[in-house]
Amino acid sequence: LGHAHNALALHQAERWRAELIADDKDAVTRWVADFPDTDVQQLRTLIRNARKDAALEPEKRSGRAYRELFQFIKRTMESQDDDASLTGDAGDAT
Template sequence: MKDSKSNNKQTNTQNSDADFDEFDDDVKSKSQFKREMHALQDLGIALTKLTSKQFARIPVSEKLRYIIEQLPSITHNSAKKRHLQFIGKLMRSEDIEALTEAYERIKTDNHQVARQHKALELWRNNMLQDDQQQVIEAMESFINDYPKSDRQQLRQLVRLAQKEKTIDKPPANSRKLFCFLRDTVAQSLNRDDD
């Protein structure tokens, strides 16, 4: 008789453990829920820091778009905090994967633009060196990478920027050289896309 009672207890315990395991997968702890809500709020804060052009690329509902666009007009700290919490609440009803993916794409684009900007600055700085051999190598490197560039204009801008540098004038031609390099790269990228 005792054996059947102990077997019954073991079976009941095993069944309740199985039920608990199924239930455990579906229910989140309060801490997990809070972490997810803070992550949504942080994503909402990141969205508020985007430019209007970047924010237009984010797939959000009109209500959330309106609420996020209202944030800069709120100046009082406690009101701003409540507004951010409301943004986090509204984000629960959004497609978070699509939002996150669009935001990451914008961040990646920003990093690419920054890398391209640094590369252009490096080319310009190499073209403005005192050592003429380095200048020639930098110009040839740029022309090899962008063969459709206007060589004559490039040489003229380099010459004017170097002259400007030697007489301590403001770097207007250096800026023009940078703009020329940037525009040439942009035109090349546009041709590649076509």
């Protein structure tokens, strides 16, 4: 069950990253609604950097911004999961 949970969390983080890069304001608004403790300025900077990197020619892309955004998303989601498990709300999250 732990492996399935980890795989699901990674897929959710990948989905969030794709949405945040593709969609401008709606995705950020949904993210902040789901993760209210987010450093929004840092999130917007990471999104902007990932979009700039994606706009480059494939041989010039480093992928660093894309990975940094993913790590930020993953850490934020894990932090919220940890907080929910401490308060007993882990099963209530959708």
